[in-house]
Amino acid sequence: MSRKAVIWGSAGFALLLFSTIVCISLGAARLPLSEVWRILWHQLPIVGDMVKVDWAVSSERIITMVRLPRVVLAILVGASLSLAGAGFQGVLRNPLADPYTLGVGSGAAVGAAFIILFGFHTALLGKWTIPMVAFATGLISLFVVIRLANIHGKFRLETIILSGVVVSAFLSSLVSFMVSMSNKVVNEIVFWLMGSLALRGWPFTVVLIPYLAVGMVVLFAYSRTLNIFALGERQAAHLGVKVERTRMIVLIVSTLMTAAAVSMVGTIGFVGLVVPHLVRLMVGPDYRLLLPLTALFGGVYVLWADTIARVILSPKEIPLGVVTAFLGAPFFAYLLRRNKNMTRS
Amino acid sequence: MIQVDHVYKKYGESTVLDDVSFSVMKGECFGIIGPNGSGKSTLLKQLSAVERADSGVVQLDGKPVEQHTRRSLAQWLAVLQQESLPPIGFSVREVVEMGRFPFQNWLGGEKLDVDALIDSIIDKLGLAELQHRSLDQLSGGERQRAALGKTMAQQPKLLMLDEPTTYLDIGHQIQLMEQIRAWQKEANMTVIAVLHDLNLASLYCDRILMLNKGKVVSIGTPQQILNSELIRDVYGITPIVVDHPVNGTPQIILQSNIL
Numbered sequence: 001m002s003r004k005a006v007i008w009g010s011a012g013f014a015l016l017l018f019s020t021i022v023c024i025s026l027g028a029a030r031l032p033l034s035e036v037w038r039i040l041w042h043q044l045p046i047v048g049d050m051v052k053v054d055w056a057v058s059s060e061r062i063i064t065m066v067r068l069p070r071v072v073l074a075i076l077v078g079a080s081l082s083l084a085g086a087g088f089q090g091v092l093r094n095p096l097a098d099p100y101t102l103g104v105g106s107g108a109a110v111g112a113a114f115i116i117l118f119g120f121h122t123a124l125l126g127k128w129t130i131p132m133v134a135f136a137t138g139l140i141s142l143f144v145v146i147r148l149a150n151i152h153g154k155f156r157l158e159t160i161i162l163s164g165v166v167v168s169a170f171l172s173s174l175v176s177f178m179v180s181m182s183n184k185v186v187n188e189i190v191f192w193l194m195g196s197l198a199l200r201g202w203p204f205t206v207v208l209i210p211y212l213a214v215g216m217v218v219l220f221a222y223s224r225t226l227n228i229f230a231l232g233e234r235q236a237a238h239l240g241v242k243v244e245r246t247r248m249i250v251l252i253v254s255t256l257m258t259a260a261a262v263s264m265v266g267t268i269g270f271v272g273l274v275v276p277h278l279v280r281l282m283v284g285p286d287y288r289l290l291l292p293l294t295a296l297f298g299g300v301y302v303l304w305a306d307t308i309a310r311v312i313l314s315p316k317e318i319p320l321g322v323v324t325a326f327l328g329a330p331f332f333a334y335l336l337r338r339n340k341n342m343t344r345s
Numbered sequence: 346m347i348q349v350d351h352v353y354k355k356y357g358e359s360t361v362l363d364d365v366s367f368s369v370m371k372g373e374c375f376g377i378i379g380p381n382g383s384g385k386s387t388l389l390k391q392l393s394a395v396e397r398a399d400s401g402v403v404q405l406d407g408k409p410v411e412q413h414t415r416r417s418l419a420q421w422l423a424v425l426q427q428e429s430l431p432p433i434g435f436s437v438r439e440v441v442e443m444g445r446f447p448f449q450n451w452l453g454g455e456k457l458d459v460d461a462l463i464d465s466i467i468d469k470l471g472l473a474e475l476q477h478r479s480l481d482q483l484s485g486g487e488r489q490r491a492a493l494g495k496t497m498a499q500q501p502k503l504l505m506l507d508e509p510t511t512y513l514d515i516g517h518q519i520q521l522m523e524q525i526r527a528w529q530k531e532a533n534m535t536v537i538a539v540l541h542d543l544n545l546a547s548l549y550c551d552r553i554l555m556l557n558k559g560k561v562v563s564i565g566t567p568q569q570i571l572n573s574e575l576i577r578d579v580y581g582i583t584p585i586v587v588d589h590p591v592n593g594t595p596q597i598i599l600q601s602n603i604l
Contacts, residue, residue, distance in 0.1 A: 240419030
């Protein structure tokens with residue numbers, strides 16, 4: 001397992017670095033790869049002075065002020081949503097679980113939209129207000145979904161997704177209602193709802209980091225327990241796992257990461273579904289390996305999705321949520337079918 | 346070893362366990378039988394501390410069950426369930442190793458030489474060829490054997506069987522019970538077995554508790570419990586009971602009235 005970890009880990013990092021440079025170079029103003037590389041290198045402390053400055057100031061401006069924060073934000077959002085997806089799947093033992101299909105994304109969106117629309121952006125907690133409110137509403141909707149799906153202490157695979165869809169539909173209409181009430185900021189909200197990383201800048205990127213860090217630490221600490229969870233809840237209890245507590249903690253931190261990502265960039269569906277499954281296909285079900293690689297490849301995935309979103313119809317930008325849904329929804333259909341086949345045989 | 350005193354349990358309005366008392370001695374194989382809905386599985390849930398009794402005391406290892414932590418219980422008792430492990434992507438070897446979970450620190454380390462233990466278990470159960478296959482590629486019988494391997498890795502003092510032979514054919518049933526019996530003798534382990542099949546219970550258990558509608562009907566050796574009157578009263582059928590030609594335990598022959 002440690003050899004596997006080294007191989008896949010370094011492959012993942014290499015891919016992430018490569019993707020970062022390529023995605024920075026792409027855009028309305030094409031910047032050559034070598035220049036991107038040297039400008040990035042130049043930003044590093046101490047070793048940064050090794051490269052000679054031979055580029056236009058505007059290029060450096062574009063990279064450090066516009067593209068780099070966006071790229072980093074995409075990576076953080078991808079890592080957060082993918083990790084959240086893996087957490088939900090592990091603890092609910094449901095391969096179809098994802099922040100989006102569970103209604104957590106919409107739940108977080110309601111809270112965030114409320115704050116944005118009524119202009120409480122910085123009430124109480126400063127720039128942390130939106131994520132915290134989104135977290136609260138996301139958590140509430142998650143428990144409503146679980147409550148709905150829970151029949152006599154058991155929930156079936158599809159039931160929980162169905163409740164997720166129902167709750168999602170209700171919450172989305174709530175958001176639409178709020179949007180129609182106010183006409184000042186409609187455009188901003190609508191675009192945010194569909195998911196976008198445009199014009200966010202460093203302040204947004206920085207806010208996401210502590211949430212992701214907390215989520216990573218907690219989930220990584222639970223990776224061995226999540227392996228045991230795969231055997232079933234009763235088996236896990238017989239192996240000494242505190243089932244209720246584990247489930248609660250993992251659900252809460254997964255929701256926290258979802259809420260942070262959603263409040264920054266809106267609802268971006270299916271990332272938490274696609275990435276953990278692809279990583280599982282590559283390295284198997286062991287969460288000790290699965291979780292770190294999910295974070296890594298999740299970053300790469302959303303980075304490319306966002307690059308497609310801003311480049312493909314340039315100068316027009318499509319919402320990121322549209323791109324991820326285009327990729328993710330067929331994948332969801334595939335998983336649904338495969339699970340049906342598996343439970344039948 | 347295990348002391349159960351006046352345990353009651355209700356689900357909603359219906360009483361599932363009604364004043365159940367018994368004790369199990371170290372090293373014996375104690376069978377629990379009874380018709381569907383008699384409360385066998387519920388009783389096992391109280392014993393393994395998955396559920397809490399409404400009243401009464403379950404003592405394990407000289408201490409009321411609720412005073413044990415989940416972890417210390419898992420170091421002491423293992424449960425082999427009716428439904429075998431789910432078809433997941435972990436390999437047989439990885440799953441057997443999961444039995445060490447209650448003994449490991451949070452990084453997965455422990456003092457014992459785990460690899461040697463796992464090797465010996467895999468060898469004993471004839472899982473060597475399957476050990477690197479994942480569970481989703483195995484048959485039900487093979488998965489149940491992997492589950493047994495996992496409980497063996499737990500090295501419990503007490504093993505609870507929750508109708509583990511239900512979904513197995515007779516070949517795999519006997520194979521599983523023989524492996525458990527051999528292990529029990531070797532480790533001087535206590536076994537509490539909820540079994541559906543009266544003949545299996547008679548073959549493998551030292552003492553049997555018969556449960557009906559949540560009440561203890563009788564406790565005793567297979568010879569004392571498996572007679573046609575008691576079976577008629579509890580199951581509503583009248584079978585023929587004969588002695589096993591080789592070892593003398595009572596065996597049941599079913600009969601049909603429509604021939």
